Amino acid sequence: MEGYNLESTGVNNERLIALIILITLAYTSSIMSGERIKSKGVVKYVGRVKEKGRTQRRHRSFYIGIHGYAWVESLALLREQTVQLMALIPHKRPYYQRGRRAENLIQSTFEL
Secondary structure (H helix, E strand, O other), X not given: OHHHOHHHHOOOHHHHHHHHHHHHHHHHHHHHHHXXXXXXXXXXXXXXXXXXOOOOOOOOHHHHHHHHHHHHHHHHHOHHHHHHHHHHOHXXXXXXXXXXXXXXXXXXXXXX
């Protein structure tokens, strides 16, 4: 388990097992969330799925799950500024509404 640098935590026995279980749950949750985001068809808002000339997907479900959560959280932080900008640029409102719909769909993937 060198990748997680668990040696430096100083935990052993039961605490180590609890830490490994916690890491496993977080990882599994991110993957499941990423799969649900993909199934709702809004993955393009979270990350580029494909680039021209690529034969494989750019991001895995884990990445999509983690960044989907971060994307929704950042939108919540910037909501007031975004509403003010939409008042100044009304012709961009359809794009904003599409993004809000995607935000709601992605947010629904976090609820069990």
